[in-house]
Amino acid sequence: MDLSIAQRESRLGWRFIAPSVGVIGLLIIYPILYNIYLSFFDVKLTGDKLFIGLANYQRLLSDAAFYGAAITTVLYLVGTVVGSTIIGLMVALLMNMTFPFRNLVRTLILLPYFAPVISVVFGWQFIFDPVNGIYNHLVVDVLKISSSRHSLIGNPNSALGVVILFDIWKHFPLSYMLIISKLQSINKDQYEAAAMDGCGPIGRFVHVTLPELYFVLGTLMLLRMIWNLNKFEDVFLLAPNVETLPIFTYYAAFTGIIDQGFAASISVVQFGVLALLIYFYVKKVLKW
Amino acid sequence: MLGKRTWVENGLLAAAIFVVVAFCLFPFVQILSTSLKHQFDWGNPSLIPVKLNWNAYGELLGIRSAEQVDVPDSVKRLLENPSISESQRRKILDRYQTTSDVFPFLRYFLNTFMLSASAAAVSLCLSVFGAYALSRLRFTGQTVIQRSILFVYMVGGVLLMVPLYQMSVKIGLAKSVGGSLVSLLLIYIIQTLPVSLYMLGNYFRTIPYALEEAAAMDGCSRVEAVFVIIIPLSVPMLMTVFVYCFIIAWNEFLFASVFLKQFHQWHTLPLALQTLFMSKNAIWDRIMAASMLTMIPVVVCFLFAMRNLTGGLAEGGVKE
Amino acid sequence: MAGIRLENINKKFGKTEVLHQVNLEIGDGEFVVLVGPSGCGKSTLLRLVAGLEDITAGNIFIGDALMNRIEPQHRNIAMVFQNYALYPHKNVRENIIFGLKRAHAPKDVIESRLSKVVNILGLEDFLARKPAQLSGGQRQRVAMGRALVRDAKVFLFDEPLSNLDAKLRNQMRSEIRRIHREYQTTSVYVTHDQVEAMTLGERVVVIRDGYIEQQGTPMEIYLHPDNIFVATFIGAPSMNILDARLFDGYVELEGCKLVMENGTPGQHRELPKTGLPVKLGIRPDFFIDRRHAGDGEALAVIHNARIDLIEPLGFDKELDVQIGSQLMKVRLDLRTQATEGDTIDLCVDMRRTHLFDIDTGQRLQ
Numbered sequence: 001m002d003l004s005i006a007q008r009e010s011r012l013g014w015r016f017i018a019p020s021v022g023v024i025g026l027l028i029i030y031p032i033l034y035n036i037y038l039s040f041f042d043v044k045l046t047g048d049k050l051f052i053g054l055a056n057y058q059r060l061l062s063d064a065a066f067y068g069a070a071i072t073t074v075l076y077l078v079g080t081v082v083g084s085t086i087i088g089l090m091v092a093l094l095m096n097m098t099f100p101f102r103n104l105v106r107t108l109i110l111l112p113y114f115a116p117v118i119s120v121v122f123g124w125q126f127i128f129d130p131v132n133g134i135y136n137h138l139v140v141d142v143l144k145i146s147s148s149r150h151s152l153i154g155n156p157n158s159a160l161g162v163v164i165l166f167d168i169w170k171h172f173p174l175s176y177m178l179i180i181s182k183l184q185s186i187n188k189d190q191y192e193a194a195a196m197d198g199c200g201p202i203g204r205f206v207h208v209t210l211p212e213l214y215f216v217l218g219t220l221m222l223l224r225m226i227w228n229l230n231k232f233e234d235v236f237l238l239a240p241n242v243e244t245l246p247i248f249t250y251y252a253a254f255t256g257i258i259d260q261g262f263a264a265s266i267s268v269v270q271f272g273v274l275a276l277l278i279y280f281y282v283k284k285v286l287k288w
Numbered sequence: 289m290l291g292k293r294t295w296v297e298n299g300l301l302a303a304a305i306f307v308v309v310a311f312c313l314f315p316f317v318q319i320l321s322t323s324l325k326h327q328f329d330w331g332n333p334s335l336i337p338v339k340l341n342w343n344a345y346g347e348l349l350g351i352r353s354a355e356q357v358d359v360p361d362s363v364k365r366l367l368e369n370p371s372i373s374e375s376q377r378r379k380i381l382d383r384y385q386t387t388s389d390v391f392p393f394l395r396y397f398l399n400t401f402m403l404s405a406s407a408a409a410v411s412l413c414l415s416v417f418g419a420y421a422l423s424r425l426r427f428t429g430q431t432v433i434q435r436s437i438l439f440v441y442m443v444g445g446v447l448l449m450v451p452l453y454q455m456s457v458k459i460g461l462a463k464s465v466g467g468s469l470v471s472l473l474l475i476y477i478i479q480t481l482p483v484s485l486y487m488l489g490n491y492f493r494t495i496p497y498a499l500e501e502a503a504a505m506d507g508c509s510r511v512e513a514v515f516v517i518i519i520p521l522s523v524p525m526l527m528t529v530f531v532y533c534f535i536i537a538w539n540e541f542l543f544a545s546v547f548l549k550q551f552h553q554w555h556t557l558p559l560a561l562q563t564l565f566m567s568k569n570a571i572w573d574r575i576m577a578a579s580m581l582t583m584i585p586v587v588v589c590f591l592f593a594m595r596n597l598t599g600g601l602a603e604g605g606v607k608e
Numbered sequence: 609m610a611g612i613r614l615e616n617i618n619k620k621f622g623k624t625e626v627l628h629q630v631n632l633e634i635g636d637g638e639f640v641v642l643v644g645p646s647g648c649g650k651s652t653l654l655r656l657v658a659g660l661e662d663i664t665a666g667n668i669f670i671g672d673a674l675m676n677r678i679e680p681q682h683r684n685i686a687m688v689f690q691n692y693a694l695y696p697h698k699n700v701r702e703n704i705i706f707g708l709k710r711a712h713a714p715k716d717v718i719e720s721r722l723s724k725v726v727n728i729l730g731l732e733d734f735l736a737r738k739p740a741q742l743s744g745g746q747r748q749r750v751a752m753g754r755a756l757v758r759d760a761k762v763f764l765f766d767e768p769l770s771n772l773d774a775k776l777r778n779q780m781r782s783e784i785r786r787i788h789r790e791y792q793t794t795s796v797y798v799t800h801d802q803v804e805a806m807t808l809g810e811r812v813v814v815i816r817d818g819y820i821e822q823q824g825t826p827m828e829i830y831l832h833p834d835n836i837f838v839a840t841f842i843g844a845p846s847m848n849i850l851d852a853r854l855f856d857g858y859v860e861l862e863g864c865k866l867v868m869e870n871g872t873p874g875q876h877r878e879l880p881k882t883g884l885p886v887k888l889g890i891r892p893d894f895f896i897d898r899r900h901a902g903d904g905e906a907l908a909v910i911h912n913a914r915i916d917l918i919e920p921l922g923f924d925k926e927l928d929v930q931i932g933s934q935l936m937k938v939r940l941d942l943r944t945q946a947t948e949g950d951t952i953d954l955c956v957d958m959r960r961t962h963l964f965d966i967d968t969g970q971r972l973q
Binding site (some may be wrong): 006012014016021028031045047091094097105108109111115117118119120132169173226230236237249254267270274278286 | 304308312427430439457458510539540
C-alpha cells in the first residue's frame with residue numbers, strides 16, 4: 001500500500017460515515033429541500049401536483065387560523081420554556097440540600113421524563129375528565145370554586161393550559177438534571193465568602209448561584225424552545241384541539257380537506273423560525 | 289450548608305419535597321389506581337380501589353377472554369343448565385363476545401417492539417461506524433458533516449412529515465402494508481441516527497487513543513481495532529444508545545398514524561392506544577392498564593441505562 | 609531482530625516543523641535512548657518509527673526494508689506506552705497474549721512464551737486480574753510483558769517509567785537492563801529523564817527542538833558535551849556555565865588565573881587568545897577542596913569563593929558559592945568543614961572543564 005496514514009484515515013473515514021451521510025442526506029436533507037419545493041404546488045394525497053407559485057403562502061398569510069396557531073405556539077413555548085426552567089431550577093435547589101432518602105427522591109422525580117408520552121397522557125386525561133376526574137371533584141365538590149363540572153381539555157383555551165402544565169411536568173426533570181449537575185460543581189467557598197460579606201440566603205442565590213447558572217439556564221431555554229417547536233405527540237395526544245403549528249400542519253396535511261402543498265408551506269415557515277433558533281444556539285452556546 | 293436548619297425550616301423543606309414528589313408521581317398513581325378499579329369506582333376520588341379489578345390486565349395480556357363479565361344473568365343461568373352441550377354453550381357465549389371489541393395488546397406490543405428494536409439496531413450499527421469516523425478519524429469534509437448532523441438533530445420529524453409521506457407515495461411504498469412498515473422503519477432510523485451519532489461520538493472521544501495504537505502494535509488494522517477494542521469497551525454505552533433509540537421509536541405516534549392508520553393489524557402501541565381511547569371513551573380501566581403495560585418496559589430500560597451510564601469502563605486501563 | 613535507519617527525517621504538524629533533517633542509525637540489538645526536554649520531538653520520532661504518524665520527508669528503514677508507508681501493524685514492532693494503554697476489558701493474561709493471538713501463533717508457543725514472560729516479570733499471581741485491579745507498577749509490568757511476549761524486531765519505549773514513583777522507577781530501570789541483556793532486541797527508549805538515559809542507554813541521543821544535538825555513549829556525552837545545551841542537560845546537578853576570558857595558556861575567571869595543562873579542551877585552538885570572552889563549563893562534581901587536594905595533581909585554583917549555602921546530602925555536600933558576581937554549584941565530600949559565610953579555595957582539573965563559544969554555545973576544541 002502506498003497511502004500515507006492521513007490518506008488511509010481519510011478513506012476509512014469516508015467509508016465509515018458514508019452510510020450515515022447517505023441515510024441522512026436522502027431522508028432528512030433531501031426532504032427539507034423537497035418540502036420547500038412542494039410548498040409551491042397544489043399537492044394531492046395521491047401525489048399529483050400542480051404548480052401554483054406562491055399561492056400557498058398567500059393563503060397562509062391571509063389565514064386567520066394560521067395566525068391563531070402561531071399565537072398558540074408562542075403561548076405554548078413561553079409557558080413551557082419558562083415553566084420547565086423555573087420549576088427545574090427550584091427543584092434543583094431543593095434537591096441540592098441534604099435530607100433523608102435524597103437519592104430515592106432524586107430518582108423518583110425523573111420518572112415523568114422517562115415515561116412514554118402515550119402511557120401518561122391518558123392518565124392526565126382521566127385527571128381532568130369531567131365525570132370521574134379528581135380535578136373536577138376538587139374544584140366542584142371540595143373547594144366549591146365552580147358550581148358545575150367542566151371539561152378542561154374539551155375547551156381549547158383551557159386545554160392549552162393543561163397542555164402547558166403537562167409539558168412542564170414531563171420536561172422539568174431534564175432541566176433539573178442539568179441544573180443540579182452545574183450546582184454541584186459550584187465551589188462551597190464562594191458561598192462562605194458571600195456569607196462573610198454579609199449576604200443572606202437570597203443574596204447568596206443572586207450573587208453566587210445565579211451567575212454560575214446563567215449559561216446553563218440560557219442553553220436550557222433555547223434547547224427547550226427548539227425542541228418544543230417540534231413537539232407533536234405531547235400536544236396532540238393530550239388535547240387534539242390545541243393547535244400549535246405542528247398540529248395545524250398535521251391537520252392540513254392529513255385530515256379534512258387534504259392540502260399537502262399548503263401544509264408544506266407551513267412547515268417551511270416553521271423551519272425558518274427553527275433554523276433561526278438553531279443558528280442562535282450554535283452561535284451563543286456552541287460558539288463555532 | 290451554612291449552619292443548622294431550624295425545625296421550622298425542616299418542616300418547610302419536608303413539605304416542599306412532598307409537594308414535588310406528589311406532583312411528579314400523582315399521575316402515575318392515578319393511572320395504576322384506575323387500572324385496578326371497577327367501573328362503579330372510577331368517580332371515587334380515593335386512589336385505593338374499593339375492590340381490586342384485574343380484568344383489564346387479564347384481558348390485555350390474553351389471560352382471560354374479554355366480555356365474560358357482561359353476559360346477562362338470564363343467559364348465565366341458561367349456561368349453567370347441564371343439558372346443553374359444550375359447543376352450544378360456546379355459541380351462546382360468542383354472541384356476547386364480539387371479537388372486534390378485543391384489544392390485541394400483545395399483537396400491538398410485538399409490532400411496536402419489532403419496529404423499535406429493528407430501527408434501534410440499524411441506527412446503532414450505522415452510528416457505531418459513523419461516530420467512530422467523526423470522533424477519531426480526520427477526513428476532508430468532516431466539519432461540514434459534523435455540523436450538518438448537529439443541525440438535523442434539532443430538526444424535528446414534524447417538519448418532514450409532508451415530504452417524507454410524498455416521497456413514499458411517489459415510489460409506491462405507502463400503498464401496501466409492507467411498504468408502509470419499511471417507510472416507518474426508515475423514518476425511525478433517521479429520527480434516531482443523529483442522536484446516536486452524537487452520543488456515541490462523545491463517548492468514543494473518551495477512549496484513549498493509546499489503546500488503539502497498542503492494538504496496532506499488536507497487529508490490528510484500524511478496522512480490526514474498532515471491533516476488538518472500541519466496540520467491546522463501549523458495550524454499556526452501546527446498550528444505552530440502543531435503549532435511547534428504542535424509546536424514541538417506541539413513543540413515536542405521528543408517522544405511525546400517517547402510515548399505518550388503515551392497517552389495523554399493524555398498529556403500534558401509541559396508535560392503538562389512541563384509537564382505543566378515541567373509540568371507547570368509557571373503558572378507563574383498560575386504557576390505564578394498557579398505559580401501565582406500555583410504560584413498564586420503558587421505565588425498566590431507562591433505569592437500566594441510567595445505571596450503566598455512570599459505570600466508566602475505560603478507567604483503570606489508562607492512567608491519567 | 610533488525611537495525612533501524614532514519615534518513616533525513618522531516619516531520620511537520622500543519623505548518624510547524626517538529627523534526628528537521630534527522631539522521632540516525634541504530635544497530636541490531638542496540639539499546640538507544642532518545643533524551644531531551646518535553647516538546648523536543650523525541651516522542652514524535654519514536655511514533656514515526658512505530659508508524660503511528662506520517663513522515664513528511666525522508667526514509668525509515670527497519671532491517672533493510674523501507675517502512676515509510678508500511679502500516680504499524682505490519683512493522684513487527686512492540687511498544688510500551690507512557691500510560692501503559694492496557695486493554696481495560698481484558699485480563700492480564702489476555703492483554704499479554706493478544707498480539708500473539710492476532711498473529712495466529714500456535715497454542716503451545718503462546719503458552720511457553722507467556723510463562724517465560726510472566727516468570728521474568730513476576731506476574732504469576734495477577735494473570736486473571738483486570739488492569740483496573742492492578743497497581744501502577746504492576747500495570748507497567750504487564751505493558752512490558754505485552755511487548756516482550758512477541759518476537760518483535762524492535763522494542764519501542766515511550767517514557768514507560770514516568771508514571772511510577774522514584775523507588776519503583778529505579779527498580780524497573782534495572783529490570784529493563786536485565787531484560788535487554790536477555791532478549792538483545794533492538795530498542796529505542798524515549799525519556800526526558802537524563803538519569804534514565806545515562807543508566808539505560810548503550811547509546812544516548814540528545815534531542816532539542818527537533819535537532820539531534822549529540823549522540824554517543826553515556827560517558828562520552830557526560831565527559832565531552834558538544835555544546836552548552838548538552839552540557840547542562842546531562843548530569844545533575846547541572847554543569848556551571850561561567851563567563852570567563854581566554855588568554856594564551858590560561859583562562860581568567862573573576863580575577864583568578866586558571867592555567868590550562870596539556871589536554872585542556874580549547875588549549876590548542878587557533879583563536880585570538882587575548883581576552884576572548886568565552887563560557888567556561890565546570891561540573892559541580894569536579895571541584896576539590898584545596899585542603900584535600902593531592903600534591904601531585906596539576907590543579908587550577910579558584911581563590912576566595914564565598915559560601916552562600918550548604919546542603920548536606922550525607923556523603924556529599926552541595927554548596928552554592930559566589931565568585932565575583934557569579935554563582936555556581938559545587939559538590940564536595942564530607943571532609944569539608946567550612947560553614948555558610950566562609951570563603952574557600954577550590955581546585956579544579958582544567959582537563960575536565962569545557963570552553964564554549966559565547967554566541968553559538970558550541971564547544972571550542
